[in-house]
Amino acid sequence: MHLFQKATFYTSVNDMHALPQHTGVEIAFAGRSNAGKSSVINTLANKNRLAFVSKTPGRTQHINFFQLNESQFLVDLPGYGYAKVPDNIRKHWEELLSQYLQTRESLKGLVLIMDIRHPFKALDIQMLDWFIPTGKTVHIILTKADKLSKQQANITLQHATQYVHESYPGCSVQLFSSLARSGVEDATSVINSWLSAG
Numbered sequence: 001m002h003l004f005q006k007a008t009f010y011t012s013v014n015d016m017h018a019l020p021q022h023t024g025v026e027i028a029f030a031g032r033s034n035a036g037k038s039s040v041i042n043t044l045a046n047k048n049r050l051a052f053v054s055k056t057p058g059r060t061q062h063i064n065f066f067q068l069n070e071s072q073f074l075v076d077l078p079g080y081g082y083a084k085v086p087d088n089i090r091k092h093w094e095e096l097l098s099q100y101l102q103t104r105e106s107l108k109g110l111v112l113i114m115d116i117r118h119p120f121k122a123l124d125i126q127m128l129d130w131f132i133p134t135g136k137t138v139h140i141i142l143t144k145a146d147k148l149s150k151q152q153a154n155i156t157l158q159h160a161t162q163y164v165h166e167s168y169p170g171c172s173v174q175l176f177s178s179l180a181r182s183g184v185e186d187a188t189s190v191i192n193s194w195l196s197a198g
Contacts, residue, residue, distance in 0.1 A: 004045045004188065007074055010065040014092075016099050019063070024071030026106045027191055030097070030127055031113030033079035036143035039178040040113055041066075041076060044187060061089065063100065072195050075107070081123045101131045109137040109194040111187070116142040116156055116175065120163065128168050138171045139190045140164065145175040145182065 011020055031037040042050050050066065064076040077100070078093050085093075101110065110131050114124055119142060131138060142160060145153045157175055164171035172190065176183035 004068065004074070004191075005047070007045045007047070007050055007066040007068055009050070010067040010073060012062040012064045014062045014096070016096065019100070019104070020065060022071070022073075022106065024073060024106060025108050025195055026065075026073045026075050026104065027109050027111065027194055028075040028077055028101070028107055029111045029113060030077040030101075031079060031143075032081040032115070032118075032121065032123060035079075035113045035115045036178060037076070037079060037113040040111075040141060040143060040176060040187070041074065043178040043181060043184060044191075061093065063096065068195075073106075080127075081121065097127070098130050101127070102134060107136065108197070109139065109191070111191065112138055112140045114140060114142055116145050116148060116153060119156065119160055128171075132168055132170075137194060138168065139187070140171055140173045141176045141183070141187060142173065143176050143178065146177040146180045 013019055029037055029041055042048060045066075061078055063078065066074040066076065068074060077097060080093060080097065101107070110127075112124065112127060114120065119140075128138065140160065142153075142157060148156065153175055157173060160173045164173060174183055174186045174190075176187060
């Protein structure tokens with residue numbers, strides 16, 4: 001059994017002051033509201049509804065913590081980039097995300113979820129610009145790879161890999177499809193290496 005399959009809901013917070021106090025390790029998942037972040041988490045955990053998959057993007061407004069064991073956590077960050085969110089909520093999300101990514105000591109790595117058909121949008125770049133200066137690791141998952149031909153998916157992967165190599169050294173990139181359950185082993189291997197190093 002993968003470690004992620006032991007994941008259980010731990011707590012949900014909407015304010016930096018409410019973040020859980022522990023001495024463990026956190027791995028965060030972030031992505032645009034329609035990039036398939038919840039589906040990735042559910043696929044890795046082999047559970048249908050561990051992370052909430054909404055028909056209305058932008059519904060997840062909290063930081064959700066899932067406990068893997070006594071000292072390891074997956075953290076589902078609020079989806080960003082959904083146009084219909086009111087300005088005050090969007091501003092709160094941005095402040096919450098930036099503070100968490102830049103200051104959370106127990107956070108060891110960021111899994112950044114992007115739709116393979118629309119990678120590296122402005123807000124994705126903003127997430128990288130917030131997090132990369134911390135010196136911690138980023139793994140980019142290009143979701144919905146099944147929506148493209150295998151050849152086109154591999155071309156997109158090559159371009160993405162070259163882009164991060166030039167602009168964000170140290171980032172890794174992979175293809176993923178929740179529908180086809182492809183890329184699970186690669187993602188699991190990367191995240192496990194972060195957890196064991198933490």
